[in-house]
Amino acid sequence: MTVRLWITNAxxxxxxxxxxxxxxTASGEDIQLLGRKPQGSAGTSSISLAAGSGTRKVLLHRSISAGAVKAGTISGTIQWMIGVKESNALLDAVWHIHAWVTAGDSDTERGVLLSNYTGSTEFTTTATGTTAGQVAVSSVAIQTGDRLVIEIGYETSTTTAASYSATINYGSTGTTDLAATDTAVTTEPGWVEITGADGLFTAGFSTLTDAFTSSIDSKWTKTTNVTSTGGRARIPCTTTLEDLYTATAYEIQGSQVAFQVPTLPATGGGSSIAFSAYLSAGPTISTTNLEFEYNPATGNLVLRNSVGGSDASPTTLTYSAVDHLWWRFREAAGSIYMETAPDGSTWTIRRTITPSQWMRTGTLIFYCEAQRASGTADFAEIDSVNVSSGTTVAVTNAAEVDTAQTIGRTKSRTVGNAAEVDTAQTIGRTKSRTVGNAAEVDTAQTIGRTKSRTVGNAAEVDTAQTIGRTKARATATAAAVETAQPIGRSKRLAVIPVIVVETAQGLAAAKRLAVAPATEVATAAPVGRTKSRTVPTVTATETAQPLGRAKVRPLTPALAVEAAQQLARSKSRPVATAYEIAAAQPPGRSKRLTLIAAVEITTAMAITTAGFTGHDLTVTVRPIPGAWTVTPATGRWTARPLPARWQPRSD
Incomplete structure (x- = not known):
């Protein structure tokens, strides 16, 4: 699409x-606005050139645009149609144009679009609309706030014997733009047109979106009684004219205004009733516009292209609440279309318009109004301005269903409370819902991305249950069973005291188990890694029982038996007076065994054979270096650890 800007007198x-x-020659030129609509009265700029020779380039006018409204790239071509003349045919004046872009409000070039272009067609001596046709430009990437500058002048390479001049026309607010060879240069405004600059210096209507979900915001200007009700803009239809219109100006090139009209006024006893939607010349409400008008008295939808409030040949349709639910103004390929649709997607062209000069401006507004001469007051409603893709309908309060439903791009709806189901339900992009309390089930349930729910107390089951990422639940006291039960990652389980059974039960890594006093059994039961329990005094049995790694128990005095009993690694016990032993038994690694009132032997011996009948003992011994020491005064032996190489004989 092309963007037209006018050589204004502003x-x-x-x-x-x-x-x-x-x-x-660059002195005394006029400097005016390169505007998005014609402005100001007709004016001229004329610069004389003294007699002389050689190529001379004279600046007549500088046109400077408003700042760009967004970043983008200007590309394609530039064309201009401006009224000019030369004072004498001997001047042989032709165009000299330089177009560039400022870096914001500065004198720095963002880039040059057209560098010192020199034309080939001589100006006429009568002021006439003159162009050089479409001229290719260099692409320039611009930023928000950058300005387009067109420096306009003439060039001559002819030797002149007298002072001659060239003149440029600008300004005028005529409704017809200047065309080539036209001499109405004071009533038809001159212009510059650039391809590839859509929406850069004025926002396109497609950037205007509103679903009216909360209030009428700053994008709009309205009369007092216009409100946002039920997610729609409501315009009362009373004997007072009520209207709603855009607060800023837009352009329609390559753009559109599409909107839903779900509610229209009823006849209500009156005949002069109307609801209208306009694309207007702006920047305020104007009688030069494109119009959709609905009249309930006639039941017709009328499409107009009005100049000064009049259209001699409107298009009239019998209104259908289904087929005409959506209305649209749209520009494409140099034409403007007025269209209707049942669903915001399937559009039917109802009227095609060749754009007038005002439709090319960047100062257009969209507005709606309603009024009746008499009858019962009611209202019209519009909704979903440029918010439509596929089928879009107004949505009332709805119950949540098993599968979350997609909602259009920016529309929203109120969703009622929903019961939680076994499987957590996905919620759409911006929807939210309140989730009720749910009972914990055997398998922990996944909860959606941002949902949370309260989980009631649950009884511990045989197998510890996995709990979701951030859920927690209170666990009731449970009896320990024969096989220690694993507990989930961060749960805690209070365990009541239990009776130790014949085989000690393993506990999970971080559980604690209070253990009641227990009678020592034939085989010492290992206790888990960090547990401890108190073990009462026990009577030593025929075979000494090993105890776990860190346990300690006191042993009462015991009678020595046929074979001295091995004690666990780090245990110690006192041994009472003992009778003669048949075969000395090796003490454990760090045990100490005190022998009281033993048979006196002067040399430590290893007992190699032994016979035992009643209390009589016959032994065969051999020396064992460093095995035993004896206190001669008492005749008592003191046991000490034997070398690792010593091994007791089985006989």
Whole structure:
């Protein structure tokens, strides 16, 4: 699409400090706004050139645009249609144009679109609309706030014997733009047109979106009684004119205004009733516009292209609440279309319009109004301005269903409370719902991304249950069973005291188990890694029982038996007076055994054979170096650890 800007007679918002084109004469030129609509009265700029020779380039006019409204790239071509003339045919004046883009409000070039272009067609001596046709430009990437600057002048390479001049026309607010060879240069405004600049200097209507979900916001200007009700803009239809219109200006090139009209006024006893939606010349409400009008008295939908409030040949349709639920203004390929649709997607062209000069401007507004001469007051409603893709309908309060439903791009709906189901349900992009309390089930349930739910107390089951990422539940006291039960990652389980059974039960890594006093059994039961329990005094049995790694128990005095009993690694016990033993038994690694009143032997011996009948003992011994020491005064032996190489004989 192309963007048309006019050579206005209005002051620019900013003027660069220097001229950037190549000019031999650059003084006294006019500086005006390169506007998005014609402005100001007709004016001229004329610069004389004294007699002389050589190529001379004279600056007549500088046009400077408003700042860009968004970043983008200008590309394609540039064309202009401006009224000019030369004072004498001997001047042989032709176009000299330099077009560039400022970096914001500065004198720095963002880029040059057209560098010192020189035309080939001579100006006429009568002021006439003149162009050089479409001229290719260099692409320039611009930023928000950058300005387009067109430096306009003439060039001559002819030797002149007298002072001659060239003149440029600008300004005028005529409704017909200047065309080639037209001489109405004071009533038809001149213009510049650039391809590839859509929406850069004025936002396109497609950027206007509103679903009216909360209030009428700053995008709109309205009369007092217009409200946002039920997610729609409601415009009362009373004997007072009520209206709603855009607060800023837009352009329609390559753009659209699509909207839903779900409610229209009823006849209500009156005949002069109307609801209208307009695309207007702006920047305020104007009688030059494109119009959809619905009249309930006639039941017709009328499409107009009005100039000064009049259209001699409107298009009239019998209104259908189904087929005409959506209305649209749209520009494409140099034409403007007025269309209707049942669903915001399947559009039917109802009227095609060749754009007038005002439709090319960047100062258009969209507005709606309603009024009746008499009868019962009611209202019209509009909704979903440029919010439609596929089928889009107004949504009332709805019950949540098993599968979350997609909602259109920016529309929203209120969703009622829903019962939680066994499987957590996905919720759409921006929807939310309240989830009721749920009972814990055997398998922990996944909860959606941001949902949470309260989980009631649950009894511990045989197998510890996995709990979801951030859920927690209180666990009731449980009896320990024969096989220690694993507990989930961060749960805690209070365990009541239990009776130790014949085989000690393993406990999970971090559980604690209070253990009641127990009678020692034939085989010492290992206790888990960090548990401890108190073991009462026990009577030593025929075979000494090993105890776990860190347990300690006191042993009462015991009678020595046929074979001295091995004690566990780090245990110690006192041994009472003992009778003669048949075969000395090796003490454990760190045990100490005190022998009281033993048979006196002067040399430590290893007992190699032994016979035992009643209390009589016959032994065969051999020396064992360093095995035993004896206190001669008492005749008592003191046991000490034997070398690792010593092994007791089985006989």
């Amino acid at each position: 002051a620019p918002p900013y003027t660069p400090a220097t001229r950037h084109g190549s000019w031999t």
